[in-house]
Amino acid sequence: MNTPDTTAPSHDHQQCVKQALATAEHLCTQRGVQLTAIRHQVLELIWESHKAVKAYELLERFKPLKSAAKPTTIYRALDFLIAQGLVHRVESLNAFIGCRCSNRHHDQLLLICKLCQEVEERTPAGVLDALTQELEQAGFTAHNKAIEIRGICHRCAGQAVPEK
Amino acid sequence: MNTPDTTAPSHDHQQCVKQALATAEHLCTQRGVQLTAIRHQVLELIWESHKAVKAYELLERFKPLKSAAKPTTIYRALDFLIAQGLVHRVESLNAFIGCRCSNRHHDQLLLICKLCQEVEERTPAGVLDALTQELEQAGFTAHNKAIEIRGICHRCAGQAVPEK
DNA sequence: GCGTGTTTGAGATGTTATAACATATGCCCT
DNA sequence: AGGGCATATGTTATAACATCTCAAACACGC
Ligand SMILES: [Zn+2]
Ligand SMILES: [Zn+2]
Ligand SMILES: [Zn+2]
Ligand SMILES: [Zn+2]
Numbered sequence: 001m002n003t004p005d006t007t008a009p010s011h012d013h014q015q016c017v018k019q020a021l022a023t024a025e026h027l028c029t030q031r032g033v034q035l036t037a038i039r040h041q042v043l044e045l046i047w048e049s050h051k052a053v054k055a056y057e058l059l060e061r062f063k064p065l066k067s068a069a070k071p072t073t074i075y076r077a078l079d080f081l082i083a084q085g086l087v088h089r090v091e092s093l094n095a096f097i098g099c100r101c102s103n104r105h106h107d108q109l110l111l112i113c114k115l116c117q118e119v120e121e122r123t124p125a126g127v128l129d130a131l132t133q134e135l136e137q138a139g140f141t142a143h144n145k146a147i148e149i150r151g152i153c154h155r156c157a158g159q160a161v162p163e164k
Numbered sequence: 165m166n167t168p169d170t171t172a173p174s175h176d177h178q179q180c181v182k183q184a185l186a187t188a189e190h191l192c193t194q195r196g197v198q199l200t201a202i203r204h205q206v207l208e209l210i211w212e213s214h215k216a217v218k219a220y221e222l223l224e225r226f227k228p229l230k231s232a233a234k235p236t237t238i239y240r241a242l243d244f245l246i247a248q249g250l251v252h253r254v255e256s257l258n259a260f261i262g263c264r265c266s267n268r269h270h271d272q273l274l275l276i277c278k279l280c281q282e283v284e285e286r287t288p289a290g291v292l293d294a295l296t297q298e299l300e301q302a303g304f305t306a307h308n309k310a311i312e313i314r315g316i317c318h319r320c321a322g323q324a325v326p327e328k
Numbered sequence: 329g330c331g332t333g334t335t336t337g338a339g340a341t342g343t344t345a346t347a348a349c350a351t352a353t354g355c356c357c358t
Numbered sequence: 359a360g361g362g363c364a365t366a367t368g369t370t371a372t373a374a375c376a377t378c379t380c381a382a383a384c385a386c387g388c
Contacts, residue, residue: 034385036335056374068337075376076336091312092255094344094375109295111304122302127294131273131311134288139318140275147295147311148255154303200366219344232368239345240367258344258375 017047020098024086027102033084041065042077043098046087051117052095090119092148097121107131107145113153120153181211184262188250191266197248205229206241207262210251215281216259254283256312261285271295271309277317284317 024043028035035043045061046053059074066073078096081087085104087096090112097110097119107128111120128145135142188207192199199207209225210217219238226233242260245251249268251260254276261274261283271292275284292309299306 034334038336054374055376070338071376072338072378073336080335109298111299111302113304114307120302120304122298124294124298127291127298130288130291130294131313134273134286134291135275135313135315138275138284138286139321140277140284140313140315141321142313142315143278144314149295149299149304149306150308151299151304151306157303157305198365202367234369235345236347236369237367244366 013049016050017044020047020086020100023100023102024084027084027086031084033080038066038073039077039080042074043081043086046081046096047098050097050119052090052093052097052112052119054093054095058096088121088146090148091146092150105144109147110149111153112148112150113156114150115152115156118153177213180214181208184211184250184264187264187266188248191248191250195248197244202230202237203241203244206238207245207250210245210260211262214261214283216254216257216261216276216283218257218259222260252285252310254312255310256314269308273311274313275317276312276314277320278314279316279320282317 021040021044024040025035042058042062045058048061055071055074055078058078059069059071062069062074078087078089082089082096083104085101085106086099088099088108088110089096090110093112099121101121101123107123109122109124109127111122113119127147131145131147185204185208188204189199206222206226209222212225219235219242222242223233223235223238226238230237242251242253246253246260247268249265249270250263252263252272252274253260254274257276263285265285265287271287273286273288273291275286277283291311295309295311
């Protein structure tokens with residue numbers, strides 16, 4: 001009963017997007033920050049799928065909406081969205097994914113599939129607690145606790161070439 | 165009784181380096197791969213400290229030894245060293261650190277200090293086991309299990325500004 | 329309307345990483 | 359010795375990722 005499997009191939013992604021955007025709007029209002037048109041559109045582009053998306057890929061997809069867009073345009077929007085916890089940066093991919101969680105900063109486990117590029121976000125108490133304990137023992141003050149694991153997701157593993 | 169605290173300010177770093185290089189030489193011989201002059205020198209540069217070092221920083225430091233050096237020179241050496249498990253790439257810094265462990269691929273926890281830039285490598289069974297279990301439950305086949313945590317190390321925390 | 333802080337536009341620049349192709353070097357086989 | 363092969367390196371160019379700077383436009387409380 002962790003995160004629901006929202007990356008399942010068959011899930012209602014329209015609903016995902018709708019909910020993510022609604023949450024974003026609500027949170028920004030509540031926090032008194034501006035979810036401007038640019039930021040909203042970039043967030044929408046990020047939510048087009050559960051795949052991690054690169055900044056320059058966003059830029060290409062954003063240009064039709066606003067031809068004056070420059071790298072800065074995208075990076076500024078990303079900075080804002082990340083600061084609000086609406087987007088996570090995936091360090092090992094130099095890429096970004098949407099986050100459903102409403103709290104600005106939270107620990108997480110990202111499962112990054114090398115085949116389908118989808119990223120599943122989980123918050124497994126067991127792992128995170130063990131980590132917290134280990135850090136305490138090491139006298140290390142953590143600023144973030146994102147764990148990124150790369151591999152093959154269960155769906156892609158299922159579709160693997162039978163034998164070889 | 166984890167990894168010894170080799171990043172302590174006072175430790176005998178000459179010994180660190182000597183041992184790391186000796187291990188590297190031994191492993192490469194054993195594996196029948198060539199620790200060429202370039203690769204050896206790059207590894208030595210990486211071991212100059214326990215701080216994570218950037219590729220272009222290595223390049224600058226390498227040029228006096230070999231003025232023809234280009235980015236490719238460094239990246240190729242790094243690729244080799246990483247493949248042999250002698251160096252780890254720190255994804256969240258786009259940087260590299262030396263590894264003392266002899267097995268080519270192993271799980272690890274990297275504690276990355278934002279103040280002193282030193283990186284401490286640990287292999288805490290508790291955390292890694294919990295992670296393995298979580299991954300199994302998620303049906304995810306991991307290829308690597310490097311956990312990178314950024315924050316403040318115990319030494320830097322000790323030296324922090326008293327109060328503010 | 330006015331001042332203040334925030335957001336955006338525009339261009340240049342900085343940083344990190346790989347592609348593509350040529351050359352050299354060592355080693356095995358004949 | 360000479361040919362073929364694998365590995366390593368040299369060389370040039372470019373792709374990919376990210377930030378800086380300065381000025382203009384905008385939002386919003388007064
Ligand atoms: Zn979805
Ligand atoms: Zn997959
Ligand atoms: Zn040392
Ligand atoms: Zn430190």
